[in-house]
Amino acid sequence: MSTPYDLPADTSKIKEFEWDDHYDFPRDLVGYGENSFDPKWPGGAKIAVSFVINYEEGAEHTVLNGDMHSETHLWEAPGGAPKIQERAVNIESEYDYGSRSGVWRLFRLFNKFNYKYTLYAVGKAIEDNPAVGLSSVKNGHDVASHAYRWIDYANMPPEQEKAYIKKEIETIAKICGEPPKGWYYGRLSSRSQTLVWEVYKEMGVSLLWDSDSYADDLPYWVDVPAEKNEKDPKGMLMIPYSYDCNDYKFNVPTGFGSPTHFYDHVKNAFDTLYEEGCEGSPKMMTIALHCRCIGKPGRFMALKRIVEYIASKENVWVATRTQIAEHFREKFPYEKGYLAPGVKRAEASNTINAWPAHKAAPV
Template sequence: MSLYSRDGSSAKIGAPSVDPLQDTIYDFPRDVVGFGRKSHNPQWPNGAKIAVSFVINYEEGSERSVTNGDAQSENRLWEQADNKPALNGERSLNPESDYDYGSRVGVWRLLNCFEKYGMPVTAYAIGQAFEKNLEVANAFGKNGHEVASHGYRWVNYVGMGIELEKEYIERQLESLKKTTGKYPVGWYYGAISAHSKALIHEIYEKKGIPLLYESDTYSDDLPYWADVPAEKELKNPKGMLMIPYSYDCNDVKFHAASGFSTASGFEEYLKTAFDVLYAEGQEGMPKMMTIGLHCRISGKPGRFAAVENFVKYISSKPNVWVTTRKDIATHYHEKFPYRKGHLV
């Protein structure tokens, strides 16, 4: 039986999956049930009622540009992205300089704030961007911060060939090892391909590098384990810990038509989300909250005020664990080691 979906195409009822990757090593099954109504108690350290993860996306200098060998120059996620098409075969100077604000000014404003309040953050670091600003790479390696992988280039990996994507993954690992002295133990793409999770797992295993977590998921308020299809026949599979990221508590919505238009709106949303999750923790079911930030967005003075006000707000609350995603992953590996077929 067929219906018509909203875009006019045929939508079927009761039809089998037509996913070409079904039952392959790339087929990470979808789970619409999760932990269920009773949720799951993560038993955060020291009785914390909530774990808060601040993520600073560091992408500036790695966006699409003819100077990076690309056919087009970037037109996404900057102050006038809605009405400025991407330029073909030439530099797009206005977006370019807006990105530069993030690496020249915004990143320091954000880092200074978090370090002032003693809060460690996770950097979603693009390898090429770190290569172009070693002072930033060095700063994220100090004061308890974590450097996680955001890919070697800030580009769309959807549809990329498998071998090329492998090259990007290996290049990213060696790049961050060179600029930070360490391989990243966590990974987040954003523009993920259907092959990405399996390829990340494959490369880490080949190199013997520990992959503590992957964050290309938005499906929960808590970390959970996923079975890795490539480990199906292994006697001692390791699984993949998924630590959900967030697009709702994220400053990218300043550049979305349905998103935030004022800093006060962003601040109110963050505080409200925190209050709900904090209350659930006080009732016996602690959660985690992720706040996604970008240097060229929240690093701007008018928006930065919302970030700092929120930081002050949660600083006044007891039993709040502000931590890195690496430390959240370490907690789960120790407290809830992987069991095949189980979320925890």
């Protein structure tokens, strides 16, 4: 299979991948399997719906933040090469729309319906506009971490990344009154999940969930490689995120062509998962939002229609990610080697062409 990326002409000099027992999490290609898993949502709900608002404005790549280039990601006219050491005023003002206008349009909608959202707050962003975090806390919403800067962390040295993680925890705690209980990077490095675990442990702060996974429609536990020698491992609860029902697809060529497309897609996803729940396999659904995307007036009405549609259905639990995590942790506490009690994890080990341990390898 060909790769779409540019590679050096002489690939023999590229260092082969080496598994890291401290940072690398094994893959699980099996999950809960054909019969799924009943999360026993409160009140017998058939589906748990999690609205997530990504608040990134002001924390993106820009020379004003000391970066070498401007942001080109997720705005109304994507593409083009980064402008090195030059302000991209048009992109900056596009992001500013989210923080000045779009965010409050979203907040008013959810407060009107008394639907609690999770705010994925980038630390630098709420430092520049603390009212966003304060309003969320005041109205009983969940403020989680979206890292201190909304940038790529792939090539950042571990100690620098740990310093950013600590600064993010301290920033949210200072502005919102308590540290974030959950974490979502989005643009993480291969070390990020373990580094988050390490910093929370070193600071004595509880990490209830992590969302840097797109692997399932249900929460699940993973073993933390760095805990392998711990006498009392705690594991990490994954609350999967979604690029599927995500308004960022307004800003990519293969995404939503109109607000109607967004509404139809999200409604279809809800109907499918709701039906599965009614048939005995309740699921979780994430609806991911960005202030500068769905916060635009022409798109906003599609979101309003979705909220109204969900409100018309019975046995729906609209919950924050922390509420979902607290429920799952209480009902299904961590057991090493298990996705949930009674459901053993089928990990593909750190070898090439690995085969899940619960199946016989093909002859």
